[in-house]
Amino acid sequence: MLTDLKLLGPGAPxxxxxxxxxxxxMAIDGCGAINLVFYDNRNDPxxxxxxxxxxxxxGGNPIFHEVxxxxxxxxxFDTASPNVYTKRLTTAPFPLMQAPSQQLGDxxxxxxxxxxxxxxxxxxxxxEWDGNAWSxxxxxxxxxxxxxxxxxxxxxGGADGGDVDLFADALANNDPLADVNADAAIDGTDIxxxxxxxxxxxxx
Numbered sequence: 001m002l003t004d005l006k007l008l009g010p011g012a013p014x015x016x017x018x019x020x021x022x023x024x025x026m027a028i029d030g031c032g033a034i035n036l037v038f039y040d041n042r043n044d045p046x047x048x049x050x051x052x053x054x055x056x057x058x059g060g061n062p063i064f065h066e067v068x069x070x071x072x073x074x075x076x077f078d079t080a081s082p083n084v085y086t087k088r089l090t091t092a093p094f095p096l097m098q099a100p101s102q103q104l105g106d107x108x109x110x111x112x113x114x115x116x117x118x119x120x121x122x123x124x125x126x127x128e129w130d131g132n133a134w135s136x137x138x139x140x141x142x143x144x145x146x147x148x149x150x151x152x153x154x155x156x157g158g159a160d161g162g163d164v165d166l167f168a169d170a171l172a173n174n175d176p177l178a179d180v181n182a183d184a185a186i187d188g189t190d191i192x193x194x195x196x197x198x199x200x201x202x203x204x
Contacts, residue, residue, distance in 0.1 A: 007072060007086060008042060018047050021070075025110045029146045030117035034074040037110045037122050039067045043093040066093035069108070069124045071144065080184075081176040085154075089142055094127040095134060120144040150180050151197035159203030167194050 007021065019042035027035045041047060044066045069089040076082040108124030122142045128135045151159045153166040170178035171186065180190040180197075 007040075007070075007084060018042070018044070022067075023108065025108055025122075027110045027112050027120060028117075029073075029112055029120065030114075031075075031146060033146070034077050035110065035112075035120055035144075035146075036072045036074070037089070037108060037124065038070060038072070039108075040070045041065065041067045041093075043068055045093075064095035066095050068093045069126055069140075071122065071142075073146075076176055076179070076184075083176045083179075085177075089122065089124070089140075090126050092129065094129070118146040120146065149197055149201045151194050151201060151203060153177060159198045159201040161203075163198065163203070 008019065019040060021038045021040050024036050024038040029035055046063060046065055070086055071089055072084055072086045074082050074084050108122070110120055110122045113119045113121055120143070122144065124140055125137050126140055127137055149159060151163050151167070153170075154160075154162045167178055169175070171191070174186055176186075178186045178190055178194075180193045183189075
């Protein structure tokens with residue numbers, strides 16, 4: 001089960017109104033991992049306010065619930081401790097449309113591409129702040145590369161210092177992310193595999 005704890009991490013604020021993840025799109029990549037893209041209101045400043053009471057701020061300006069678009073990749077989904085990697089695709093939460101509908105009005109989608117299905121294309125509807133006002137609803141697209149490199153834990157497309165930090169933290173906390181060979185055990189074999197992969201893929 002994919003819970004708020006899995007998606008947000010320990011200590012994340014949970015209220016009577018969320019955070020919620022809505023309108024998911026799913027694709028299975030060439031490595032067998034589950035990939036999701038969804039709208040998420042974890043960063044909504046009005047998260048704990050009933051939509052019926054969401055009207056105007058102290059200055060009389062209309063206020064609306066806000067959402068972001070997030071990407072999540074789940075490995076080991078059929079184990080007791082699946083690993084969930086999340087990435088925020090929008091740069092900031094954006095307001096939904098005019099109350100009372102509070103709707104985006106459109107959907108988003110994600111597909112795999114290439115013979116090895118290691119490239120994902122994500123399209124979604126969002127809005128951007130131009131410094132003075134929010135834009136109309138626009139369609140945005142992202143290309144996400146999935147690398148079979150065992151040491152590419154941050155999915156950057158190669159081996160780098162961020163992977164070392166992630167692996168060290170996961171190893172110290174017995175986190176499934178350190179289970180490089182996915183055998184449900186974190187041991188010396190995982191360390192050897194990580195180091196070998198890191199060196200072979202140009203890590204320094």
